Amino acid sequence: MNITEKKRILIADDHQIFRQGLRTLIEQSENFEVISDVADGEAAWSAIKKNTPDIAVLDITMPILSGFDVVTRIQKYKLSTKVIFLSMHNDIKIIDRGLSLGAFAYLRKDEAFDSLIKAMEMVLRGKSYLSAELETQLSEYQLSRVNFNLTKREQETLSFIAKGLTNKEIAEVMCLSVKTIDNHRTNLMGKLDVRNTAGLVRYALLETMDV
């Protein structure tokens, strides 16, 4: 770590008290200075464009632009600012999305402040950071996702199920036997690890966006 020059941090979070507290904490550290703290994603993006901080610590849920929107813009304009998400979200899907958009670290707000310092130091060295717990969850999630390889016919069947058609109706529109649709249905439930129509519809509506 360069002693003569503090690393420049931007904070974006729509909760003012949290923001002030975080700023104070970070500024106690010798290696970091907070150059700006803002309350929404648009302000964050403006500040990042203008000042290119070393690290942007972003909330996900923010007014106007979300943290996802901001990191997307950073990637688009190839800015050197590295993003750390600091969010209350515990949903592994959200976390996966954030990291795949190009963030270097993801911390939950309930983690210790030391974790943030650690994350910032690692991120500056070009490494990503994730708590051990989240890392486990994430790899399980990504592993489970790749097994969701639905075949073309299974996808078609699923989309009809999600639209509310019965097996008989699906068989008619796809010009197939009801038994074939029943098979697709069984295979879908096996692959997606659900037990009934409700689970299939849930998957179709929540995990994919094209229904």
Place this chain on the structure above:
Amino acid sequence: MNITEKKRILIADDHQIFRQGLRTLIEQSENFEVISDVADGEAAWSAIKKNTPDIAVLDITMPILSGFDVVTRIQKYKLSTKVIFLSMHNDIKIIDRGLSLGAFAYLRKDEAFDSLIKAMEMVLRGKSYLSAELETQLSEYQLSRVNFNLTKREQETLSFIAKGLTNKEIAEVMCLSVKTIDNHRTNLMGKLDVRNTAGLVRYALLETMDV
């Protein structure tokens, strides 16, 4: 209509050809001039903030910011620019959402250009515009929505159904007879005008956000 001064129009749509065509059409009219045409919602918002056109003709599906996002900002900053949505979407829920966010008119892209002129003239007079067909659909939709008065127990039952529980399992967690859950289910399907589990889950996931 003021003859000496043309009304200033902004167009936002991510399809360039459509945009150019629309600009040409509008500029043939004597009463309107296109001050800007842009390809995404962020550019639209910037231009609206800067120039406050009389009317913004917006697509809904656009990069960076959606048309919904733009109209939300216009409302938030109380700008005088009036929004007309011009979209391919035919889904009455989308249309309802757009109008309830504060748009003055909604036109489908497949409607005649004259409709747009008519809509623009009405919008300038502070009136909203909707094709007769869409107006009928919309009032039916809004009427049907208010009848979706689900009782407390029906709502509970629905949320369990949407989570994938069977009637038997729901009966257990709610300490009721399976037959009671079956009744709730039947009543739900009647009220929501769907025919099966898939329809119930769809409603729970798409019409409410707390699942």
Place this chain on the structure above:
DNA sequence: CAAAACATAGGGGATTTCCCCTAATTTGCA
């Protein structure tokens, strides 16, 4: 080319949903 995966279709049966109906209590509101 051979193996694996996919798509098709059927048997058969347990379980669940779907959809009528009746009916007793309880709750809420005018």
Place this chain on the structure above:
DNA sequence: TGCAAATTAGGGGAAATCCCCTATGTTTTG
């Protein structure tokens, strides 16, 4: 206070689902 709505529960039966299984032809892939 009284009536309407809500909640509970059940009978009964048709339909659909869920979940095993086998089997044959096609397509994809190493």
